[in-house]
Amino acid sequence: MWYEILLAGLLALKDYVATHVVTCLIPAFLLAGGITSFVNREVILNYLGERKPRVVSFSLASITSFFVAACSCTVIPVASGLYFGGASIGVAFIVLWVAPATNILALTYTGNLLGTSMALARVVAALIMAFLVGSVMSSAFRHEENPAPLPEGEGKTRARVLEKKSAFLLLLILLSLLLPNYLVRSGPYPHKVLLWALLTLVFALYARFSFSRKAIEEWIRETLWFVRLIFPLLLLGVFVVGVVGKLLPEEWIRTWLGGNGVRSSFLATLIGALSYFATLTEAPFVSTLMKLGMGKGPALALLLTGPGLSLPNWLAIARVFGGKKALVYVLTIVLLGTFVGWFFGNFIFTV
Numbered sequence: 001m002w003y004e005i006l007l008a009g010l011l012a013l014k015d016y017v018a019t020h021v022v023t024c025l026i027p028a029f030l031l032a033g034g035i036t037s038f039v040n041r042e043v044i045l046n047y048l049g050e051r052k053p054r055v056v057s058f059s060l061a062s063i064t065s066f067f068v069a070a071c072s073c074t075v076i077p078v079a080s081g082l083y084f085g086g087a088s089i090g091v092a093f094i095v096l097w098v099a100p101a102t103n104i105l106a107l108t109y110t111g112n113l114l115g116t117s118m119a120l121a122r123v124v125a126a127l128i129m130a131f132l133v134g135s136v137m138s139s140a141f142r143h144e145e146n147p148a149p150l151p152e153g154e155g156k157t158r159a160r161v162l163e164k165k166s167a168f169l170l171l172l173i174l175l176s177l178l179l180p181n182y183l184v185r186s187g188p189y190p191h192k193v194l195l196w197a198l199l200t201l202v203f204a205l206y207a208r209f210s211f212s213r214k215a216i217e218e219w220i221r222e223t224l225w226f227v228r229l230i231f232p233l234l235l236l237g238v239f240v241v242g243v244v245g246k247l248l249p250e251e252w253i254r255t256w257l258g259g260n261g262v263r264s265s266f267l268a269t270l271i272g273a274l275s276y277f278a279t280l281t282e283a284p285f286v287s288t289l290m291k292l293g294m295g296k297g298p299a300l301a302l303l304l305t306g307p308g309l310s311l312p313n314w315l316a317i318a319r320v321f322g323g324k325k326a327l328v329y330v331l332t333i334v335l336l337g338t339f340v341g342w343f344f345g346n347f348i349f350t351v
Helices: 002-038 041-048 054-065 075-084 089-102 104-114 116-140 164-183 189-210 213-247 250-256 262-274 282-291 296-308 311-321 323-348
Strands: none
Touching: 002 075, 002 164, 002 189, 002 213, 041 054, 054 089, 054 116, 075 089, 075 213, 075 311, 089 104, 089 116, 089 296, 089 311, 089 323, 104 116, 104 282, 104 296, 116 296, 116 323, 164 189, 189 213, 213 311, 250 262, 262 296, 262 323, 282 296, 296 323, 311 323
C-alpha cells in the first residue's frame, strides 16, 4: 500500500515536471525577474501601489490578469515580481487569484464544455471575489505596505518609466508564456514545447543584441532568486497532492458533492483548494463530477478554487509573502468560494 501511495506522488511530480516546467514556469520566472530588473519601481507604485485608489489599481490588476493563462503555481513568480517591484499587497493577491481562476482561455473552454451560463457565472464570481480578496489583504496587512512616497514631482518629470526596449522584451517573454497555451490547446505536447522554444529563441536573441551584459546578468540573477525561493516548494506540494489524490475515495466525492447546500459547496471548495489543476483541466473534471450528480453551485466553487488554489500554491505563497498572508488569503478564498457556490446554486442557476 505504501508503495502505491509513494508511486502516486512520484507520478504526479513526473507529470508536473514534464508538462509544466518548460512551457509555464521557466517563462514565468523570467518574466518575474524581468519585471524586477527592467520595470522602474515608480511605474508600479504609480499605477498599482498603495497611493493609487483601490478601485483603479484593483480594476487594472483584474482586467490585465484576465488575459494571462496561468495556473495557480505559474502565476506566483509574476505576482511576487509585481509585489517586490512596488505593487500593493491587494494587487498582488488579485493577480494571484484572477489569472488562474478566470483567464479568458479557461472561460472559453468552460463555455464550450459546461455552457455559457456557467462561464458567465465563473467570470462574475471571480471578479467579485477578486475585489473582496484585494480589500481583505490590503486591510489586514496595511501596516506592512511600503510607505515611502515618490520624490516630489518625480512621477511627472520622468520622461520614461520603462524603456521601449525593456517593454518589448517583457512583451516577448509574456508571449512565450501565453501563446503555447492559447495556440496549442491540444495535440502532442512537443508541439507546445517547439512553439515555446522558438519564442524563447526570439527574445533571447533580442536581449543579447539590445542589452548590456550587466543588464542581462542582473535579470538572470533576479530570475534565479525567484527560482530558489519558489520552485522547491512547488515540487513538494505537487508530490503531496499526488499522495492525497491516491488516498481520497472516489465514492466519497460522489456522495458528498450533490445538491447546492453549504456543506457541498464547502467540500467542493476545499477539494479545489487542496488539489492541483493545470489550466483547462478543471473543466473536464467538473463536467465528469456533474454527470455523477454534483450540483451546479459546488461545480462553480470547484471551477474557481480548483485552478485558483492548490497545496503547492499555499506553500509557495507562504514562502514568498509570509505564513500570515498565506493563511488569510486561503481562508478568505475558502469562505468566499463556499458562499459563492451556495448563492449561485440556490439563487442564480435556479432562475
